[in-house]
Amino acid sequence: MDVKVCGITTYEELQALPGLGVRYAGFIFYPPSPRQAQRFGLQPEAVRRFREPLYKVGVFVNASYAHIRQTVDEWGLDAVQLHGHESPWECEQLLPHVDVIKAFRFVENDHVLWTIKDYFSCTDLLLLDTGVPLPRAERDAALASGATARRFSWNRLRGLDIPKPFILSGGIGPGDADYVRQFARESVAGNLAAVDLCSRFERVPGLKDAALVRRFLAALREQ
Numbered sequence: 001m002d003v004k005v006c007g008i009t010t011y012e013e014l015q016a017l018p019g020l021g022v023r024y025a026g027f028i029f030y031p032p033s034p035r036q037a038q039r040f041g042l043q044p045e046a047v048r049r050f051r052e053p054l055y056k057v058g059v060f061v062n063a064s065y066a067h068i069r070q071t072v073d074e075w076g077l078d079a080v081q082l083h084g085h086e087s088p089w090e091c092e093q094l095l096p097h098v099d100v101i102k103a104f105r106f107v108e109n110d111h112v113l114w115t116i117k118d119y120f121s122c123t124d125l126l127l128l129d130t131g132v133p134l135p136r137a138e139r140d141a142a143l144a145s146g147a148t149a150r151r152f153s154w155n156r157l158r159g160l161d162i163p164k165p166f167i168l169s170g171g172i173g174p175g176d177a178d179y180v181r182q183f184a185r186e187s188v189a190g191n192l193a194a195v196d197l198c199s200r201f202e203r204v205p206g207l208k209d210a211a212l213v214r215r216f217l218a219a220l221r222e223q
């Protein structure tokens with residue numbers, strides 16, 4: 001199982017990832033987020049020229065096709081993670097140009113398979129995240145502040161057959177390595193590609209704590 005660290009905002013954070021054994025780096029292109037990629041001066045050329053083995057993922061929320069394509073080229077991204085209400089058609093438009101990850105934020109009573117099924121043929125990966133249980137307009141406003149740090153209710157995935165590689169996300173914290181390892185042994189995890197670490201691995205909003213990531217990875221890989 002690989003690890004994705006989401007919300008990289010400095011070159012130092014980026015450089016540290018391959019040495020930590022992290023496979024996916026997430027860069028957020030959503031201005032209201034406290035972990036917006038350029039917030040602390042990270043430059044597109046530096047990321048584009050960074051050649052270490054790392055899969056660079058740009059996170060977008062309801063952005064236009066033109067903006068996404070331009071950002072992919074500017075930053076040298078390998079994949080886009082679409083974290084808003086993007087349709088299967090929008091995913092399909094991007095697929096010839098860049099790998100596509102569709103993110104879903106589930107709230108209680110959402111039907112997981114029903115929600116994701118139309119995206120199987122137009123994505124490379126899915127990301128299962130936590131939503132905020134509010135009416136749609138209020139929910140969007142709440143999500144504008146970014147990651148929710150609420151744990152995705154993994155119980156709801158138990159017994160499901162998810163026929164697409166997926167990233168498990170949503171409030172995963174430094175103390176969750178055992179919980180993740182347990183999940184990885186369940187039948188639903190047959191296509192588990194990676195786990196996503198974000199706001200609970202920060203010193204302050206937008207700046208990651210490498211020591212927390214290192215300790216989590218060591219615990220995750222313990223036999």
Ligand SMILES: O=C(O)c1ccccc1NCC(=O)[C@H](O)[C@H](O)COP(=O)(O)O
Pocket residue numbers: 006007026028030033034035059060061083129130143144145146147148149150169170171172196197198199200
């Ligand atoms: O992290 C953000 O600020 C953010 C803002 C808008 C859209 C997506 C965002 N994050 C994307 C991720 O993939 C996060 O890692 C994911 O939401 C889980 O975050 P957390 O709840 O902090 O574990």
